[in-house]
Amino acid sequence: MLPQADPRAQADPRAATGLPERPAPRAPLLTPRAADLVLTGLVLLASVWNSLKNPYLGPATPWANVLLAAVSALPLLMRRRMPEPVLAVALLADALQTSVFVTPCAYYAEGAYRGPRSRRTAWVAAGAGLVMTAPRSADAWSSPRVLVAWFTVNFVLDVLVPLLLGMYVGQRRAVLAGLVERAERAEREQRLIAEAARAEERQRIAGEMHDVVSHQVSLIVVHANALGAVAHDAEVTTDTARIIQTAGRRALTELREMLGVLRDGADKRGKEAAEPAAALPESARAPRPEGAAAADGGAGPSPAPEARRPADAVVEGITELADSSRTAGLPVSVHVEGGPRALPEPVERAAHRVVQEALTNVHKHAPGATTDIRLAFAPKTVRIGIVNGPPKRPVEAAPDGGGPLLPSGGHGLLGLAERVRLAGGTIESRPTGDGGFRVDAALPAQEPAD
Known part of the structure; x- marks a missing residue:
């Protein structure tokens, strides 16, 4: 549960902006x-x-x-x-x-x-x-x-x-x-700066919530929807339930870690207000248990900013994302060009989020579409391309008839573009001629300078 706002801050705007209370002016003896x-x-x-x-x-x-x-x-x-x-x-x-x-x-x-x-x-x-x-x-x-x-x-x-x-x-x-x-x-001016900082913080929290929860919840919905079709097969039903349990546990773990980072980050930004707030929102996480990284491919733990992950960490995380989508009925293939290399943690996280958001969108808008993920390692850049073909089956509707099975808010690619920009890269997304969709991102192999 997100922390509640201080009611005193709602009653006094100066308390919300962190400004000192102004002493009451002394009334003159005579008008x-x-x-x-x-x-x-x-x-x-x-x-x-x-x-x-x-x-x-x-x-x-x-x-x-x-x-x-x-x-x-x-x-x-x-x-x-x-x-x-x-x-x-x-x-x-x-x-x-x-x-x-x-x-x-x-x-x-x-x-x-x-x-x-x-x-x-x-x-x-x-x-x-x-x-x-x-x-x-x-x-x-x-x-x-x-x-x-x-x-x-x-x-x-x-x-x-x-x-x-x-x-x-x-x-x-x-x-x-x-x-x-x-x-x-x-x-x-301070009030305007504080309001802009709060708006930026709200946007950052919304982006983190989307990145952390959306993919795992989408997998849960897809597998839960498939339970009705495999209910007669006890073994498949057990495997599907186990997958749902694992995805739900990962989503809860990631959400808990994200909220901890947000609290720590808020305290740190309160002491260092002059530093930019949104560059590395999760850069102080504690190490996570083995297997928890499969949910976000490196979005969780991060050592010191200058530390680097293993050379194949980004490939392993993206491969696990592909495996999760494959178990949900999406034919996904992963191709790696060049030798995998160690990447700065923000760049690795951004690459993971690009693939994660692209796969989530395929589940939502192109069920069953053949999807190809390509990672190309160059001396100075890492290129990620995700291409999916046309959907193999129509988009399923929710059981209550209130819309598609996996609703979309329309903000995923916008937030993804901002994350890639903060990592020092570029991203393009466009439909293909055969009814599919393509996402291409280029990220620096070195951590971008401030």
């Missing part, structure tokens, strides 16, 4: 709108209080000056969206002496909300503040002490410091927003 309302209210109260304490400080009557002081604070509600108009009102209020509290807040807003996007505009606003708040009496210009005091209070404290503080806060906010956006982009 931007609430902060604007509080600031405007405080400035309004301060301006009204100052106007009441100095009723004749302004261009009009005392009550009119109080009203102007209150109105001059209201534009601060729009300081985030329109800092320049707010600053213009503040400078006008400062020039009319109706409120001295609006100008610092307006310059802070100019630096915080316009400075990060346009520093030139912020410095132009500072120049305008220098001009608008300059002394208007000749006595102030004639006294250096008065001029320095004016510059310190009216320009540095009311204009320059709030502007620079706002620019710092705005720039810091922009940098933090950029870092957050970059982190979110990296997280999205």
Whole structure:
């Protein structure tokens, strides 16, 4: 049984991708709108209080000056969206002496909300503040002490410091927003990589399941279907049952080994995520008992990647595949050209899978067809050719009438092409002119370089 997915990963996509949990952002004390309302209210109260304490400080009557002081604070509600108009009102209020509290807040807003996007505009606003708040009496210009005091209070404290503080806060906010956006982009990329890895893993598991189980189960179905015809012969029935038992045991053994490899491979890929996942999915198997290799001709055990199997291992595995198909009623012949040689384990496995998939397809689509398997060993390549003639009998239907006896998913040759490609070889498949089918594969005699 395949391992179940962690329900926590289903509830949290970040757990499924292996990403660290992001700390919950700290909620601000006030929303931007609430902060604007509080600031405007405080400035309004301060301006009204100052106007009441100095009723004749302004261009009009005392009550009119109080009203102007209150109105001059209201534009601060729009300081985030329109800092320049707010600053213009503040400078006008400062020039009319109706409120001295609006100008610092307006310059802070100019630096915080316009400075990060346009520093030139912020410095132009500072120049305008220098001009608008300059002394208007000749006595102030004639006294250096008065001029320095004016510059310190009216320009540095009311204009320059709030502007620079706002620019710092705005720039810091922009940098933090950029870092957050970059982190979110990296997280999205990691999630896409994890999803691609999961899709690749699912495809690999499907291919392994097909390769390991399909051939043996097909043989079981063929032999089980033949039991009805030989039920009167006790000896043949016993032999057929023994064949079915052997094929079923091999299928279970291969499936168990494959699941073990998948678990080990998942743990290894979790520690070495930078390495490719699908190149050698079964490269860490333990040695198998003698005779178990007949099910897949070398798909099970594998020593270290650089180790090689015996020179005739691939021939023996393919011969056993042919013998199994022959006992199932398929006339199969094997021809070997050149001297058998030791092959890297991935190449040997790919050659075995080519023959296995081809024979399975003959059982499914061309029952009883004469089949010829040829292995040609060259110094640098190994060529495998499987040719079957037209079917000798029609495709049998399932007992329940739900389709053919051996259904086909249509993905076997596609998965086989991918396996051969990973082994560094090429494969072609096409129908023949007499109603048969042909599969030709060329594999490197040396292990392909990464």
